[in-house]
Amino acid sequence: MKTCLIVDDSKVIRKVARHILEALDFTVAEAGDGREALSHCRQSCPDVILLDWNMPVMSGMEFLRALGDEPLPHRPKVVFCTTENGMAHIRAAIEAGADEYVMKPFDRETLHSKLQIVGVA
Template identity: 60%
Template sequence: MTSCLIVDDSKVVRMVARRILQDLNFSCREAEDGQVALDTCLEEMPDVVLLDWNMPVMSGIDFLRELRKTAGGEKPVVVFCTTENDMAHIREAISAGANEYIMKPFDRAIIEAKFSQVGVL
C-alpha cells in the first residue's frame, strides 16, 4: 500500500484529504506543521507528501528544502496543496523539489488527477 503524509495546520483539511486518500487505497499519516512532518519522515519516509505552504513552526517550503537534503528525502513525491497560486510561489515550490501543485479547495477528482500525473495512482 502506498503511504501518504498529509501536512497541513488545518485539522479539517487533513481529515478531508485523509478520507479521499484512504478511499484511493493510501495509508495515511498526518502532521500539523513542517517540523512534525520532518520528524515523521525521519522515522519512516512516506511515498507521497501532500503539503500545505503556510503553517506555524516550519512552513511547507522550508520543510521541502530540508526533506530533499535528508537521506532518502529525494524519494517521496511531493504535491503542494495551497492557496498560494501565483507563479512566483509555484516556481519556488518546483525549484525546491515539489513534483506537482494543487490549489485549495480541492476535491477527490483533483487529487486523483494530480496523483495520476505524478505516477502514484
C-alpha cells in the same frame, strides 16, 4: 499499499484529504507542521507528501528544503496543496523540489489526477 503523509496545520484539511486518500487506497499519516513531518519522514518515509505552504513552526517551503537534505531511503513525491496561486509561488515550489501543485479547495478528482501525474495513484 501506497503511503501518504498529509502536512497541514488545518485539522479540517487533513480530515478531508485523509477521507479522499483512504478512498483511493492510501495508508495515511498526518503532521501539523513541517518539523513534525520531517520527524515522521525520518521514521517512515512515505510514497507521497501532500504539503501545505503556510504553517507555523516550519513552513512548507522550509520543510521541502530540509527534506532535500535528509538521507532518506527514497525521495517521496511532493504535491504542494495551498491557496497560494501566483505563478511565482508555483515556480518557487517546483524549483525547491515539489513534483506537483494543487489548489485549495480540492476535490477527489483533482487530487487523484495530481497523484496520477506524479506516478503514485
